[in-house]
Amino acid sequence: MMDTRRHLRGIGDLDRAALERLLDLTDHMAEVGRRANPKVPALRGRTMCNLFFEDSTRTRMSFDTAAKRLSADTMTLAVGSSSVNKGESLRDTVETLGAMGVDAFVVRHRSSGVPWRIAEWTEASVINAGDGWHQHPTQALLDLYTIRSERARRLGEDAGFEGLRVGVIGDIRHSRVARSLTEALGLLGAVVVHIGPRTLMPPTPLARSTDDLDGELEDLDVVYLLRMQNERMDAALIPSGEEYTRRFALDPQRAGRLGEHVLVMHPGPMNRGVEITVDPTTLPGAVVTTQVTNGIAARMAVLFDLLGGVETEVSA
Amino acid sequence: MTDGKRVLGPDDVRRATTRMAHEIIERNRGLDGVVLVGLQRGGVWLAESLGEEIGRIGQAVPVGSLDISLHRDDIGRRPVVPGSVSSLPCDVDGAIVVLVDDVLYTGRSVKAALDALNDYGRPSAVQLAVMVDRGHRELPIRPDFVGKNLPTSIIESVEVTVDGVVIIDPETTVDQ
Amino acid sequence: MSERVESVQPRGGTVLRGGTVIDVAGERRVDVRLVDGRIAETGDLPADGDAEVIDVTGLVVAPGFVDLHTHLREPGMTEAETIETGSRAAALGGYTAVVAMPNTDPTQDCVSVVEFVRSQGRSAGLCDVHPSGSITVGRAGEQLTPFAELASVGVHLFTDDGSGVQDDGLMRRALEYAGELGLVLAQHCEVSSMTTGAVMHEGECCSHLGLPGWPALAEELMVHRDIELVRLTGAPVHLLHLSTARSVALVRAAKADGLPVTAEATPHHISLTDERLGSFDPLFKVNPPLRTMADVEAVRDGLVDGTIDAIATDHAPHPPQAKERPLDAAPPGMLGLETAFGVARAHLDLELRELIGLMSWRPAAIAGLADRHGRPVEAGEPANLAVLDPDGRWTVDPGRLASRSTNTPFTDVPLVGRTRHTFLHGVAVVRDGVATR
Numbered sequence: 001m002m003d004t005r006r007h008l009r010g011i012g013d014l015d016r017a018a019l020e021r022l023l024d025l026t027d028h029m030a031e032v033g034r035r036a037n038p039k040v041p042a043l044r045g046r047t048m049c050n051l052f053f054e055d056s057t058r059t060r061m062s063f064d065t066a067a068k069r070l071s072a073d074t075m076t077l078a079v080g081s082s083s084v085n086k087g088e089s090l091r092d093t094v095e096t097l098g099a100m101g102v103d104a105f106v107v108r109h110r111s112s113g114v115p116w117r118i119a120e121w122t123e124a125s126v127i128n129a130g131d132g133w134h135q136h137p138t139q140a141l142l143d144l145y146t147i148r149s150e151r152a153r154r155l156g157e158d159a160g161f162e163g164l165r166v167g168v169i170g171d172i173r174h175s176r177v178a179r180s181l182t183e184a185l186g187l188l189g190a191v192v193v194h195i196g197p198r199t200l201m202p203p204t205p206l207a208r209s210t211d212d213l214d215g216e217l218e219d220l221d222v223v224y225l226l227r228m229q230n231e232r233m234d235a236a237l238i239p240s241g242e243e244y245t246r247r248f249a250l251d252p253q254r255a256g257r258l259g260e261h262v263l264v265m266h267p268g269p270m271n272r273g274v275e276i277t278v279d280p281t282t283l284p285g286a287v288v289t290t291q292v293t294n295g296i297a298a299r300m301a302v303l304f305d306l307l308g309g310v311e312t313e314v315s316a
Numbered sequence: 317m318t319d320g321k322r323v324l325g326p327d328d329v330r331r332a333t334t335r336m337a338h339e340i341i342e343r344n345r346g347l348d349g350v351v352l353v354g355l356q357r358g359g360v361w362l363a364e365s366l367g368e369e370i371g372r373i374g375q376a377v378p379v380g381s382l383d384i385s386l387h388r389d390d391i392g393r394r395p396v397v398p399g400s401v402s403s404l405p406c407d408v409d410g411a412i413v414v415l416v417d418d419v420l421y422t423g424r425s426v427k428a429a430l431d432a433l434n435d436y437g438r439p440s441a442v443q444l445a446v447m448v449d450r451g452h453r454e455l456p457i458r459p460d461f462v463g464k465n466l467p468t469s470i471i472e473s474v475e476v477t478v479d480g481v482v483i484i485d486p487e488t489t490v491d492q
Numbered sequence: 493m494s495e496r497v498e499s500v501q502p503r504g505g506t507v508l509r510g511g512t513v514i515d516v517a518g519e520r521r522v523d524v525r526l527v528d529g530r531i532a533e534t535g536d537l538p539a540d541g542d543a544e545v546i547d548v549t550g551l552v553v554a555p556g557f558v559d560l561h562t563h564l565r566e567p568g569m570t571e572a573e574t575i576e577t578g579s580r581a582a583a584l585g586g587y588t589a590v591v592a593m594p595n596t597d598p599t600q601d602c603v604s605v606v607e608f609v610r611s612q613g614r615s616a617g618l619c620d621v622h623p624s625g626s627i628t629v630g631r632a633g634e635q636l637t638p639f640a641e642l643a644s645v646g647v648h649l650f651t652d653d654g655s656g657v658q659d660d661g662l663m664r665r666a667l668e669y670a671g672e673l674g675l676v677l678a679q680h681c682e683v684s685s686m687t688t689g690a691v692m693h694e695g696e697c698c699s700h701l702g703l704p705g706w707p708a709l710a711e712e713l714m715v716h717r718d719i720e721l722v723r724l725t726g727a728p729v730h731l732l733h734l735s736t737a738r739s740v741a742l743v744r745a746a747k748a749d750g751l752p753v754t755a756e757a758t759p760h761h762i763s764l765t766d767e768r769l770g771s772f773d774p775l776f777k778v779n780p781p782l783r784t785m786a787d788v789e790a791v792r793d794g795l796v797d798g799t800i801d802a803i804a805t806d807h808a809p810h811p812p813q814a815k816e817r818p819l820d821a822a823p824p825g826m827l828g829l830e831t832a833f834g835v836a837r838a839h840l841d842l843e844l845r846e847l848i849g850l851m852s853w854r855p856a857a858i859a860g861l862a863d864r865h866g867r868p869v870e871a872g873e874p875a876n877l878a879v880l881d882p883d884g885r886w887t888v889d890p891g892r893l894a895s896r897s898t899n900t901p902f903t904d905v906p907l908v909g910r911t912r913h914t915f916l917h918g919v920a921v922v923r924d925g926v927a928t929r
Contacts, residue, residue, distance in 0.1 A: 113819045
C-alpha cells in the first residue's frame with residue numbers, strides 16, 4: 001500500500017509551492033491568534049505527541065500552544081539527555097506511543113536524522129523540531145514568515161523573496177537553523193551569504209561563504225545572527241569569544257551601517273555580548289520577539305497542513 | 317467544467333441583491349450596529365454587493381469577511397482549503413451581524429460561521445442572507461434574506477456568481 | 493578435534509564432474525576427485541561406482557576464499573556473532589579460511605585468547621579460523637603485545653584494527669620488532685585526532701546532512717606515514733580497507749618503489765557511496781566510511797591494476813538494536829562474508845580468474861596461509877575448494893543469512909555470482925548453497 005502520510009522532517013520535504021502554501025496558512029493562523037478567543041476546533045480529535053529527547057522548553061511550548069489553539073490533544077514525552085545516549089529504546093518508545101493513537105510526532109533530538117528513522121517506525125506524521133546540526137524546518141518557516149510579513153508591513157505588499165539578500169552570520173556548520181533557513185530561502189529565490197570564520201563554514205552549493213562581514217553588511221536586506229556556543233571555542237574552532245565578537249558581532253558601529261529597512265533576526269536565545277553587543281530594542285529592524293510570536297502561527301500551519309485535510313480544491 | 321442549466325441571469329442576480337438590501341434595511345431600521353460579513357469564499361462578493369446597495373439606498377455599513385475553514389466539522393473527511401484571511405471591520409461585540417453566503421445547503425457552513433463568529437465576540441443578533449436556498453438542510457438553520465428558493469436534487473451542485481446561477485448536472489461532469 | 497575434519501566418505505571419494513577449474517595456474521575443463529581431505533586426481537574422470545559424484549556442469553571449481561578481515565565477535569560480543577555463526581557465514585560465502593580480527597573482549601593480545609578463538613573455530617568445523625593478534629596490549633596504543641610468543645602459536649598478522657596506531661614512534665618500533673620475526677603488521681589507517689565524533693565521509697553530503705565528517709585525509713596521512721616507516725624499516729605493512737583515491741595512489745607509488753606494502757579493499761567500498769547516508773540508516777555507517785563515487789572508482793581501479801592485493805570483507809556484525817540507535821550513536825560496521833563474491837563480481841570489471849585471485853591466493857599469501865589455502869587445484873593439494881556459480885543473479889534476504897546479525901547494506905543491490913558448494917579439507921561444509929553443519 002502506498003504511504004500517504006506526509007511529514008515535515010526537513011525543508012527537503014517541501015517544494016516551492018508547498019512552502020508558499022504553508023506561509024499563506026501561517027497568515028490564517030496568525031489571524032486566529034489575534035482573536036479574542038484564539039482557538040479553533042480544526043484539529044479536534046487529533047493527537048500530537050511531543051517527543052523531546054533534548055531539552056527545549058521554548059520550542060516545546062510553542063508546539064504545545066499551536067496544538068491547543070487548533071484543539072488537538074497533546075501528549076509530551078520529555079526524555080532526559082542522559083538516556084538518549086543509550087538510544088536503544090528509541091524504536092520501542094515510538095512504537096509504544098504510536099499504539100496510543102498518535103497522529104503526529106514532534107521530534108527533537110541531539111542526533112541528526114532521528115526524525116527520518118522515526119518515520120520508518122510509525123504510522124504517524126513526523127514533524128522535526130530540531131535534529132542535531134541538521135534541520136529545524138519550523139524555525140525556518142517562522143523566519144520566512146517573519147521576513148515576509150515584516151517586509152510587507154514596512155515596504156508595501158510587493159516585497160517578495162526573489163533576489164532578497166540574507167546574511168546568515170556565525171556558526172553555520174553546527175546550526176540546524178542555518179541549514180533549514182538557507183535551503184528554504186533558496187527555494188524561494190533569495191540569495192544567501194554565509195558569514196563567519198572558515199572553521200565554522202560547511203561546504204554547500206546553496207550559499208556563498210565569506211569571513212568579511214564588514215564587506216557584506218551594506219548589501220544585506222536581512223541580517224540573521226546565530227547563537228555562538230562556548231563549546232566551539234573548546235574545540236579550537238575559534239581562538240576566543242573576544243576575537244569572535246570583534247570580527248563577527250553586530251556592534252553599534254556595524255548596526256549604524258545597516259540600511260533603513262534591514263531586518264535583524266536571531267533564533268534565540270541571544271548571547272548578548274557575544275554575537276550581538278548592541279541593545280536589540282534600539283534597532284528599528286530588530287524583529288526577534290515577532291519571530292517568537294510567529295512561531296506559534298507557523299507551527300499551527302504545519303500541524304493543520306499535515307493533519308487537517310487534503311490539498312485539493314473543493315467547492316463550499 | 318461543463319455547462320449547466322442557467323436558472324438566473326446577471327439581471328436577476330442584480331435585482332435580487334437590490335431586493336435583499338431593501339429587506340435588510342427594513343428589518344434593521346436605521347442600520348445602527350449592522351455589519352455585513354461574507355463567508356469565504358463564495359459569500360464575499362455578495363456581501364460587498366449588498367454593502368454597495370445598502371450604501372446607495374440608505375447609509376454605509378461596514379463589510380467584512382470570515383474564513384470558516386478552521387471551524388468546519390468535516391475536516392479530514394473533505395479537503396479543506398482556507399480562503400483569504402478573515403477580516404472583520406469592527407468589533408462584533410453587541411453588533412448585528414448579517415452573515416452572507418452564496419448558497420444555503422446543509423447549513424453546516426453557517427453553523428461553522430456562527431462558531432467562528434463567537435471567537436471574535438458576542439453579537440447582539442446574527443442574521444443570514446443567501447442568494448440561493450437549495451434546501452436539504454441537515455441542521456436547524458433558516459435564512460432571513462433569500463435571493464431565490466431553488467429546489468434541487470441532492471446530487472446536483474449550484475454555482476452562484478454575479479453573472480447568474482447555474483445548476484450543474486453531475487451526469488455530464490467528470491467526477492471521481 | 494583436528495583441523496582436518498574427517499567424515500564418512502565413499503572409498504572412491506567425491507568427484508566434482510563437469511566443472512571448470514580456475515586457479516593460480518589458469519583455467520581448464522577437468523573433473524576433480526577429493527579423497528581424505530586432499531585432491532586425489534584431476535582430469536577426465538570416468539564414472540566410478542565407488543565415488544560420490546557431484547555434477548558441477550557450468551560451475552567453477554576454485555581454491556576456497558581467504559578473508560583477511562573478519563570480526564567474529566567471540567569472545568565478548570556473542571549477541572552479534574559467534575565463531576560458529578561467523579564460520580557458517582564464511583563457508584556460505586565460499587571462504588575456507590578467515591583471519592579473525594583481534595578487537596574482541598578480551599582482546600586477542602595474548603596466547604590464551606588466541607588459542608580460545610582457534611579452538612572455537614575448530615569445533616565449529618566450517619572454516620579455518622586464524623586469529624590475528626593486536627599490535628598493542630588491549631589495542632590501547634601503548635605497549636606492544638608479545639609478538640614472538642604469539643607467533644609461536646601461529647599468529648602471523650598483527651593489527652589494532654578498529655583504530656590505527658597513533659604513536660609514530662611506537663609504530664616504528666613495532667615494525668622493527670615484527671619485521672625481524674617475519675610477521676606482518678596490518679594498519680587501520682585513521683588519524684584519530686581528525687575524526688573525533690565522525691559519522692560519515694567529510695564532504696558536501698555530510699555537510700548537508702549535518703553530520704560530523706571523517707576526512708579522507710585522516711586515512712591518507714597514516715597511509716603515507718606507514719609507507720615511509722616501511723621505507724625506513726624494511727618491514728612489511730598491510731593496509732586494511734583502503735577507501736580513498738589518494739590512498740590508492742600512495743600505495744601505487746610505494747609499490748613502484750619496491751616497498752613491501754600490501755593493501756586490501758572491501759566489497760562495500762567498491763559498491764556504495766556516502767549518499768546512502770541520506771537515509772540516516774546506520775546500516776550504511778562503517779569505518780572507514782563510504783566515500784564518493786570518485787573514490788569508489790579509484791579503489792576499483794586499484795583492484796583491477798593490482799595496486800590493491802585483496803578483497804577483504806571487514807565483516808562486522810552488530811545486533812539489530814545497536815543499528816536502531818541514532819546514526820551518531822550506532823556502531824560502525826556491515827556484514828560481508830556471504831555477499832562479498834556477489835558484490836565484487838557485480839562491481840568489478842575483471843576476469844573471473846583475477847577476481848578469484850583477489851579473494852583467494854593473494855590474501856592467502858598475505859595471511860601466511862599460502863601452504864594451505866589458495867593452492868592450485870592439483871593432485872596432492874589440500875581440498876579447500878569453493879564451487880561457484882559465477883553468473884548466478886540473486887538478492888540478499890537479511891532474514892536468511894547465516895550470520896547471527898542482519899546488518900547487511902546490500903538488500904537492494906543486485907548481486908552476481910554465488911557459492912554453490914564449499915569443501916573444507918575435503919568435507920562439503922556447504923552443499924547446494926546450504927551449510928551442512
